[in-house]
Amino acid sequence: MLRCPHCGSTHTNKYGVNSESGTPRFRCIGCGKTFSSRTAQLLLNKRMKEQTSERKSKI
DSSP: OOOOTTTOOSOEEEEEEOTTTOOEEEEETTTOOEEEHHHHHHHHHHHHHHHHHHHHHHO
């Protein structure tokens, strides 16, 4: 199950396909926002980089 990149909820439904790339879209039941698996991965990577930089600044 995909996790919403906006709110972190695991309650998501398939919500169509991107007409240009053919990538499946999903909609979060918790916050109502739509995303793709690519969006989820990009936001996860960004948050991980932010957490890493925060840890380094605390040292």
